[in-house]
Amino acid sequence: MPANRFNGFTDYGIGIGLRIPHYAHIFDKKPVVDWFEIISENYMIDGGRPLATLDLILERYRVVQHGVSTYFGSAEPLNREHLRRLKSLVKRTKTPWLTDHLCWGSVDGTYSHDLLPMPYTFEAAEITARKVREARDFLEVPIAVENVSSYAEFHMSEMTEWEFLNEVVERADCGILLDVNNIYVSSRNHDFDPYEYLNSVPGERVAQIHIAGHSTFTKYILDTHDHPVIDPVWKLYDHAIRRIGPTATLLEWDDRIPSFDEVHAEALKAEKYIQAPAAAGL
Amino acid sequence: MTLLEFQRRMMKAVMQPLASSDRIARKMADGRPMRIEAAEFITPNSRLSSLERLEIYSRSYWYRALDSLYDDFPGLRAVLGQQAFHRLSRAYLADCPSQSFTLRNLGARLAGWLQRNPQYAGKTFALALDMVRLEWAHIEAFDGAAEKVLGPEDLIELGPDFRAGLQPYIRLLEFEYPVDRLLIQVNQASEEHEEASNTVLKQKHHGLVQRVTRFECERIYVAVHRVDFAVFYRRMAAEEYRLLNALREGQPFGRAIRTGFKDSPVPSGEQPSMLERWFAAWAELGWLCPPARAGQKKQGRISQ
Numbered sequence: 001m002p003a004n005r006f007n008g009f010t011d012y013g014i015g016i017g018l019r020i021p022h023y024a025h026i027f028d029k030k031p032v033v034d035w036f037e038i039i040s041e042n043y044m045i046d047g048g049r050p051l052a053t054l055d056l057i058l059e060r061y062r063v064v065q066h067g068v069s070t071y072f073g074s075a076e077p078l079n080r081e082h083l084r085r086l087k088s089l090v091k092r093t094k095t096p097w098l099t100d101h102l103c104w105g106s107v108d109g110t111y112s113h114d115l116l117p118m119p120y121t122f123e124a125a126e127i128t129a130r131k132v133r134e135a136r137d138f139l140e141v142p143i144a145v146e147n148v149s150s151y152a153e154f155h156m157s158e159m160t161e162w163e164f165l166n167e168v169v170e171r172a173d174c175g176i177l178l179d180v181n182n183i184y185v186s187s188r189n190h191d192f193d194p195y196e197y198l199n200s201v202p203g204e205r206v207a208q209i210h211i212a213g214h215s216t217f218t219k220y221i222l223d224t225h226d227h228p229v230i231d232p233v234w235k236l237y238d239h240a241i242r243r244i245g246p247t248a249t250l251l252e253w254d255d256r257i258p259s260f261d262e263v264h265a266e267a268l269k270a271e272k273y274i275q276a277p278a279a280a281g282l
Numbered sequence: 283m284t285l286l287e288f289q290r291r292m293m294k295a296v297m298q299p300l301a302s303s304d305r306i307a308r309k310m311a312d313g314r315p316m317r318i319e320a321a322e323f324i325t326p327n328s329r330l331s332s333l334e335r336l337e338i339y340s341r342s343y344w345y346r347a348l349d350s351l352y353d354d355f356p357g358l359r360a361v362l363g364q365q366a367f368h369r370l371s372r373a374y375l376a377d378c379p380s381q382s383f384t385l386r387n388l389g390a391r392l393a394g395w396l397q398r399n400p401q402y403a404g405k406t407f408a409l410a411l412d413m414v415r416l417e418w419a420h421i422e423a424f425d426g427a428a429e430k431v432l433g434p435e436d437l438i439e440l441g442p443d444f445r446a447g448l449q450p451y452i453r454l455l456e457f458e459y460p461v462d463r464l465l466i467q468v469n470q471a472s473e474e475h476e477e478a479s480n481t482v483l484k485q486k487h488h489g490l491v492q493r494v495t496r497f498e499c500e501r502i503y504v505a506v507h508r509v510d511f512a513v514f515y516r517r518m519a520a521e522e523y524r525l526l527n528a529l530r531e532g533q534p535f536g537r538a539i540r541t542g543f544k545d546s547p548v549p550s551g552e553q554p555s556m557l558e559r560w561f562a563a564w565a566e567l568g569w570l571c572p573p574a575r576a577g578q579k580k581q582g583r584i585s586q
Contacts (some may be wrong), residue, residue, distance in 0.1 A: 041384050046427035047451060049511035069383040075286035082383045107289040111380040112296060112343050116289075124285045152335040153325040156283055191327065219329040220338070 002247040006142050006175025007207035008096030012062065012248035013274075016267045019253070023053060025260040033264065035062040037250045038093070040100075041069055044085035054092070063093045064208070064248075066177075067100035069111065072131045072145060073118045074104040087139050095141060097207050099177040102128065102145040102168060117150035120157035120164035129171030136174065144175030144207035149185040149214075149223035161186065162200040175207035178244075180236040181229065181252075185214050185221045194236055203244035211237055211270065212252040226255035228266050238273045246274045288323060295319055296340045299376050304344075306337035347375050350385045354421060355392070356472060357413040357465040360487035361406050370402040386425075389418055409495055412457040416465060416515075419453035419506040423513050426451030429571035436572075437565075442536025447573040448529055453506040456523065462504050462515035464494050507567065516567075521546050522560050532573060 003009045015035035018026075025031070036057060043054050057063060070082065090098065103115040118124050136143045147165055159167070169176055178201060187194035211234075213227030229237075229251070241247065251267035283291075295316065298307040310319055317333045324332035351371045352359065359367045377399075378391045393414045396403060403410035427450040437444075448454075467490050475483040503523035505516045518526075525542030533541060543553055564570050 044384065045386070045425040048425035048428075048508065050425060052511060075284070075289050079383055104289055106383075107286070107293045109381050110293065110297075111383060112293060113346055113380060113385055114296075114339065114343055116292065116296075116339065119285065119288055121285065127285055151330075151338040153327075154288070154323055155325055156288065156323065189327075219334070222338075 002206075002245060004175070004204060004207065006097060006144050006205055007248060008142055010096045010248070012064070012096075012208075014267050014270050015064070015248070015250045016263055017066075017250065017252055017254065018057060018063070019257055021257050022260040022263070027056065029260075030060065031260065031264065033061060035064055035248070035250075037064050037066045040065045040067040040086060040089055040098075043089055043092075044082070051092075058093060063095060064250075065089065065093055065095040065098045066146075067098070068115070069105060069113065070100040070135060071103065071105045072100060072135070073102060073116075073124060073128045074106045074131075075127060076107060076109070078131055078134055079106075083135065083138050090139055090141050097142040097144055097175065098139065099144045099146055099208060101148050102165060103148045115148045117148060117152055117154075118164065119154040120159045120161060122158060122167070125164060125167035125171060128168050129174075132168070132172035132174050136172075142175055142207065143172075144177040144205075145169065145172075146177035146179050146210065147182050147186075148179075149182040149189075149221075151189055151220055151222075153190055160192070160197075161190075162197045166200065166202065169202065169205050174205075176201060176205045177208045177210060178206050178240060178247075179210035179212070180240055181210065181212040181214060181233050182223060184233050184236055185223045188221045195239060198236060198240055198243065201240075201244075206240075206244050206247055208248045208250065209237065209240060210250055210252055211267075224255055225252045229269070234269070234273070237270065238276070241273050242277055245277070249274070283323070291319075291323060292336075292339075295336055296343050297376075297379055298340065299372055300340065300344050304341060306333065306340045344372075344375075346385075347380065347388065348372070350388050351375070351392075354389050355414065355417050357417050357461065357468050358410060360464075360468040361410045361413050361491050362403060363488070364484070366402070366404070370396075373399065373402060386421065389414075389421065393418060406491070406495060409459045409461065409491070412459045412461045413465065415455055416457070416461045416504070416506065419455055420465075420513050423451050423453055423506045423508050431568035432570040432572065434565075437570075440535065443534045445532065445534050445573040446529055446570045448526055449507070449569055449571050450574075451508060452526075452569060454518075454523055454526055454530070455504050455506065457502050457504060459494055459499060460502055461494075462502070462517070464490060466515070505569075507569065509567065519548075519556070521548060521556070525560070526569075529570075 003011050013034040015037055016033060018036040018038045043050055045051065101115050103118060105112045105114055105116050132143055132145060145168065183194045183197050211229050212225045213229055215222045215224040215227065249270045251263065253263050295310065298310060301307050307316055309316055320332040320336040324335050326332045348371050362370060374392055374395050378395055380388050393411060396411055396414055400407045429449060432446055468487055471486045472483060475486060503518045503520055505518055507514055507516060521542045525538050528538035528541040539557065548556065
């Protein structure tokens, strides 16, 4: 590890999200960054500045695509127009693997633009897994699904979230984008042990890890990606790395975005956890 | 309950317009209490009721969609004022929720919706409609497709039967008000007043809009296009506007020129020099491209 068939047998290190406020710094200073994660939907367009900028980034950096609206968990079929545009972008970026969320967000052609939580049922697992397989066959690139933060649970659920994740990835034979911050947020919102979740994840399927900050309110925690990573999340990350092995890791920072150097420095804190098992001879 | 039934139910609840003070709606569209609806599929915990958990998603949906329209239509905000814009946005989203995987397309149906619902713009309806059309064209011109530009070597056989296309990202529009200049002024005022209070900015926008609505009703023709990836508005004569539309429709040059000058007051002796100037401008801006093939989308519009 970390190279496996779910991340295209790559050995990517620590990356950050490509965000517009950092463009000037990136093009001016040309900082050394192992890889950038892009939001696929921002570039699923016909032309203009966003694609021209992406092409300049691709000349110098490795890019991995992360989607927000494939909605593998929506009961309706995959959107063919969406897939066609996604495939065109995959060819452009040559992303070695592609990620999107284990969630739903559309029904009958209407879109919420949110990452809505799944009911953890066997029917939902089968539908979701089938759509992941269909997307992978069409896009011809490994797919990893990301566990989301959630604020609601449903009466109809038949299993825990981690059991559902395992059901989906086994049935789809796909990878996992393990978001340790999302596990922490959901564990606080739903009163479960985040380590029990982490210990149940099939490590051999983890293609990538996400870390991020969040906001704490009186009655719940919101996944806002607008703060540094807190210590309990770093501890979860440490545990994940010890279990799974060094894995491509990305820091998400999407709101109240500080300078490039600040975001990159926060991401690079992951290095000490990645190097710890090797230093200990594990 | 199947997955599809569950998702239809939750989506309906999430998208129910927020009540006053931005709390979740108290009732579903059919009058059913939202509290009872939420309790039927959402599990409460020790800190949050089913309704409160649903409210997190409902508010998140509405804030995200409203923010998107707010960012995409600064000119319409200036024309209507903040409160009327907010009312219009909520009504539009209730009638026309997103049908695209990207929020970029959220405003695609706003012009058509406003034509059917003029009461949301009141006395400024015509100006507001012009502004919506311009701002949507701006979005399309920003990231629309570009084809290979026709160069001198392609135009060597230029004659009456020669056909050329217009770059797919270009939008040709006819307005009743000079909204191109108004939008530029609105955006400049917003940039200049970045550090000032909202009140100052509102007064500035109000003044700009008042001037346009009182004195400046004039028919104009505008091409919304881009140069080096920045979007620009170029005023045109009615003849040039008609000619370019004819080219886009696939007419050969000879016929397109006749279409452009049909019923024109421009003396025939002056027409060749006008054509020469237009061609020079189109060549410089790279507007001409090979004609669209049969079945090809003429304007590179993202299908909804």
